[in-house]
Amino acid sequence: MAADHSSSDAHTAPTPHAHEEHHPDWGTYKWVALILTVITVGEVWIYYLPNFTSTRFFVPTLLTLSAVKFAIVVMFYMHLKYDAKLFRALFTGPLTIAIIAVISLLFLFGHLAIRA
Amino acid sequence: MATTVAAPRHAVGPARYESGIWSWLATTDHKRIGQLYLYTALAWFLIGGFEAEIIRTQLYGPNGRLVSFETYNQLFTMHGTTMIFMVVMPLSAAFFNYLIPLQIGARDVAFPRLNAFSYWVFLAGSLFMNVSWLFRAAPDAGWFGYAPLTTPPYAPGPNIDFWLIGLQILGLSSLAAGFNFLTTIINLRAPGMNLMRMPIFTWMSFVTQFLLVLAFPIITVAVTFLMFDRFFGTNFYEVAAGADPLLWQHLFWLFGHPEVYILILPAFGLVSEVLPVFSRKPLFGYPVMVYSGILIAFLGFGVWAHHMFAVGMGPIADSIFSITTMLIGIPTGVKIFNWLGTMWGGSLRFTTAMKFGIALVGLFTIGGISGVMHSSPPSDLQQTDSYFIVAHFHYVLFGGSLMGLFAGLYFFYPKITGRLMDERLGSWHFWLTFIGMNLTFFPMHFLGLDGMPRRIASYDANQGWDMNNHIATIGAYILGAATLIFFYNWFRSMRRGPVAGNDPWGAATLEWTISSPPPVYNFATVPTVTSRYPLWDMKSAQPAAAPRPAQPAGRVPTAEELGIPMPTPTVKPFVAALGLTIAFTGLISHKNLPILFLGAATFVATLYSWLLTPLEPEH
Amino acid sequence: MASAALAHSHAPEHAHYTSTGLNSNKIAIWAFIGSECFFFASLISTYLIYKGRSIVGPFPHEACNPPVCATALKPILNIPVTSTSTFVLLMSSLAMVLAHSAVVRGDRKYSKIWLAMTALLGSTFLGFQAYEFTSFVHEGLKITTNLFGSSFFVLTGFHGAHVTAGVLWLMTLLFIDIRRGLAPRDAINVDCCALYWHFVDVVWIAIFTLVYLIK
Amino acid sequence: MTATVRVRRFVRFLRAPMLAFALAACGAPNAIWNAHSEFGHQVDDLTRFLIYLGAGVFVFVEGLLLVALVRFRAKEGVEPVQTHGNTTLEVTWTAIPAIILACIAVPTVKTIFKTQAKADPNALQVEVIGHQWWWEFRYPQYGVTTASELYLPVGRTVNFALKSADVLHSFWIPQLGGKRDLISNHTNYIWFTPDSASAWNGFCAEFCGASHSNMRFRVFTVTPAQFEAYLAHEKSGPAFGAPSAAPSPSDTAKAATAATTAQSGPTGTVSRENLPRWVVPATPTPANLTVANVPGDATRGATLFKTAPCIACHTIQGVSAGVIGPNLTHVGSRTTIAGSLYPNDMQHLMLWIKNAPAMKAGVIMPAMGKTSPQSAGYDDQQIADLAAYLSALK
Secondary structure, eight states, X not given: OTTHHHHHHHSOOOOHHXXXXXXXXXXXXXXXXXXXXXXXXXXXXXXXXXXXXXXXXXXXXXXXXXXXHHHHIIIIITOTTTSOHHHHHHHHHHHHHHHHHHHHHXXXXXXXXXXX | OXXXXXXXXXXXXXXXXXXXXXXXXXXXOHHHHHHHHHHHHXXXXXXXXXXXXXXXXXXXXXXXXXXXXXXXXXXXXXXXXXXXXXXXXXXXXXXXXXXXXXXXXXXXXXXXXXXXXXXXXXXXXXXXXXXXXXXXXXXXXXXXXXXXXTSTTTOOSSHHHHHHHHHHHHHXXXXXXXXXXXXXXXHOOOTTOOGGGSOHHHHXXXXXXXXXXXXXXXXXXXXXXXXXXXXXXXXXXXXXXXXXXXXXXXXXXXXXXHHHHHHHHHHHHHHHHHHHHHHTSOOTTHHHHHHHHHHHHHHTTSOGGGGOGGGOOOHHHHHHHHHHHHHHHHHHHHHHHHHHHHHTTSOBOOOHHHHHHHHHHHHHHHHHHHHHHHTSHHHHHHHTTXXXXXXXXXXXXXXXXXXXXXXXXXXXXXXXXXXXXXXXHHHHHHHHHHHHHHHHHHHHHHHHHXXXXXXXXXXOTTSSOHHHHHHHHHHHHHHHHHHXXXXXXXXXXXXXXXXXXXXXTOXXXXXXXXXXXXXXXXXXXXXXXXXXXXXXXXSOSSOOSSOOOOOOOOOOOOHHHHTOOOOOOOSHHHHHHHHHHHHHHHXXXXXXXXXHHHHHHHHHHHHHHHHTSOSSOOO | OHHHHHHHOSSSOOOSSOSSSSOHHHHHHHHHHHHHHHHHHHHHHHHHHHTTOOSSSOOSSSOBOTTTSXXXXXXXOOHHHHHHHHHHHHHHHHHHHHHHHHHHHTOHHHHHHHHXXXXXXXXXXXXXXXXXXXXXXXXXXXXXTOHHHHXXXXXXXXXXXXXXXXXXXXXXXXXXXXXXXXXXXXXXXXHHHHHHHHHHHHHHHHHIIIIIIOO | OOHHHHHHHHHHHHHHHHHHHHHTTTTOTTOTTSOOBHHHHHHHHHHHHHHHHHHHHHHHHHHHHHHHHHHTBOOTTXXXXXXXXOHHHHHHHHHHHHHHHHHHHHHHHHHHHHHTSOOOTTSEEEEEEEETTEXXXXXXXXXXXXXXXXXXXXXXXXXXXXXXXSSOEEEEETTXXXXXXXXXXXXXXXXXXBOSOEEEEEEEOSOOSTTGGGOEEEEEEEOXXXXXXXXXXXXXXXXXXXXXXXXXXXXXXXXXXXXXXSOBOTTSSBOSTTOOGGGSOOOOOOTTOOOOOOOOOHHHHHHHHHHSGGGGTOEETTTEEOOSSOOOTTGGGOSEETTTTEEOSHHHHHHHHHOXXXXXXXXXXXXXXXXXXXXXXXXXXHHHXXXXXXXXXX
């Protein structure tokens, strides 16, 4: 994780002022909000499709959709897309390890069918 | 480079500090907080050591009956908990506090008041857990408190409550400190000190902070579950409700293994500072040392289940965790070889600090080797929960962490106190520790291979364990004696020790450019760094071999004179920590809501007034 | 400009010179968020591990009939209600970013409006959660009932606690804004609050899918 | 040839010097390197391999260290060359450990899968149930339940199903195999084949509360014939009262077990005489706990037992059906009591009945005797009768 920070050093330190300019504006924000709403509606909608929820595509679809929402909020509302690389490292590093940990825990407890 | 050094005037004895209890309660100075951590940890070291002596006395011969079995279980539980959370971690924290700002050329940490808060919370937590002794209800389920032994049906008393709440409080302290030092190291480095110019101790501390802030939330959750089970009747570990005891084990070790590296990496850092100075050679393969540290930390999150090879996770999981564990052996080995490389071809001066540093290299190797033996599940099946494991982790934590921390204590004592520690007594301390340590823990390898289970309050005769237990106990007494010599030396040298001057060792990093002890503002002018070893660049090729005579008495200018804005002293962190503790006390005393709310209110109110007051007087 | 913002920012803040040129509070907040990932990861994995392991009902998605349960119990989760509250929380994030850019613009009027709006939406979400919890208890799911009850209430409860903290933070900023006004130089503090708020939002995005939608 | 074979060859080759190491373990009846099952041997071979590898690394590293310490002591006026590193070297000492670890990984994984494979289907099934703080053993194929003393036939694979009645425990017989944890709401398995007849110590290896250290058990590996006799006897009701049945199997057993270290009684059970000393408990009894030395009457004891609180917790076939404590149907034929903490003789039995809590920390069994003249409870005569009855339950 820490290694990533060397990059943040190479990166020419921007002043907070510079950030503010990079911040997206109302135009972006409303589109983001719209997309988020649409995806949420979509998620709930497929929840009510009995002949879809029974298929093995149901869970992956939901996971993808929420992953997309997650990413959008992080990139635009938390303006990680525009901000210093350091912040990206501080967030994505731990997030990745955490996700790996969750997955391996589910394996170990036999939820992902690695052992009966 | 002249700008690197403060005005070349040096204090004899301590620079001007205000004294008195209040000045300590209200301090936000990282150097004072560092010392608070240091002395608190040393006090707990005495207590934890005393617990160990009782344990060894009970086990001297078969069927020992010095203490009751219940008391024995409390003793080994508290010995482990104390040594890990109240000795090794805070001793490391003492060095983080004292050294990091000095090493990176900063005037203080990023959040001085949060720093004070961390200390007071730590003090509260450690006291909280040990108060249990007064109620004859000390925690008694082992330092990793496996459920369901800790759940209400099997632990009705308050013992486990003390343990849980104590851990929770200590965890908060570590987390707060973690964020603080992360920010400090990222953001307060002196101009020119890029990451690859950072002193190696600061680097290892940096890695440790990541482990802290990522691992502690996990134990916080695991402990919270157990608290809820005990206080509000939830079912997280309630066997009757179908709970799975392995949940606790996985969460605990998911924290617990990174915790192992939290305990060892700072010591590695200290030794990596000490060895080069007394070899008069730069650290061998600095970049590799840095990357191996990062790698160890990263892999540290992927090996936790090797503590659980006996629970029957199945062959696939066993194999995976076995291999990841072996992988972690590689960067660790690299560190050992790089230390050897540092000494190789050097000009070694065997000061006490150096001796302890070398001891770490030699003894940690043994712990590492037995560690590799455990990484193989079939072999581990015979060794886990036996005395072989006890031997292993004492070689890692005593032979590793503590040796490194002692090296650091002797090395930085002059910087902290302005005087040198007595080398002759130091030598006695070292040799007795070294001999006692090996006498105590090496026979435990044999005890384990001879089938002696861990955590037994007493064993039967004719098991073939008597001789090795005799030796181990005698070793423990020698260790006790060594420790007393250390404390005597420590306090004696404060008055009698020769005056150190700025740089008694001929070291290379920024902290040695300023007076000992440093002025409250550390650096009169913030230094500009152009290399990894600024002092060696500044000085003639010959680093000073022997401690230099102290410079003629002069006065270090005060912050006011230099016009350096200093934080206003405040007791708010102390009060906030107090409120927090009161709240938790309310929780343990039969969920006494008034006390709970009183504490919480105090905490929140203080926090507000703290956050809404600027750190320094407006200018 | 930067140093000015720092010198006057009303938060524990020391750095006069910073090596990255970034604000220390913001670095700390991001580190905190990284650490929170592990906090919620542990809570969520516990919920998932115990999914379907409860001995007695009520259950999240399946009905529970005798003899397993004394009386027939219908699935506990109320998707329409939670979808609405999810939408509310998403919108609060929109309000939050608008509040932030208003502060950056130095627009006193809208900074107050949007801060208030964010806090309001946050409280609405909490209202929904309070309703949800009470109705669950009435339908027979308490925190002590079964593994599902324990892991569900503790997971969502801790998220709720985070939202509550966020609302308090927002109201504090609003209070400061009303009292002395938030100048562009305070934007960084609003930014920190916003980061926290959005993080709490993304956590809910994960919870909503993993707990409520996946059967 | 497979890696494990290679490992074995290597180990055989090293066996001789291994004696030196074994000397440290002389008079060590629980030493893991005196393995007596195929499981034990597989683990043992791997462990020895690791020990030797470790020893090699140890000598190499500490050797280098010592050389450095001697060769590079500070000399006046000698200024060391300021080297900052050496890529070739560093790559080398990254690669070599990696190779060594690979050599460990291969046999490790092989052994994992071999030792955790499914047990032989017609193996002897034994159900092990851990209680705070004693062991219950069941032979489901024979409908036999016993406690604290485990009989196993030599040469037959035993498949253990490990369960816990309360907290976590861990099943460990150092010289036969182990460890495997007993985990609440789980069933764990471990199997091995004892290869010689003797008496072994078993321990609980997972901390399980106040008397964790007192949670021991004995294992007697006996000839198949004696094992059959043992099971036949265990299945039959309590010997007391019934005409002492000496079924034919036991005679064959008697003949057969002459070979075994512990001599067999007519019942196929191991007699208390000339047991190896490491399975004879030497636990001291509390100084302030005594019983009058009065002879007990088993018949009186039997009548007393039927009305005593004992029946609530203990099973005696045809007498009582308690399940909280150990099954006492054949308690008289056991060599130890109280979780292999005390020898099974009149005096210890009486002390135990009189005041168990004083003899074993945290034990659930209450004090049955008068602890003070005024207090309720049985007098020493009654206790002697009960003890006599229990001892008669051969």
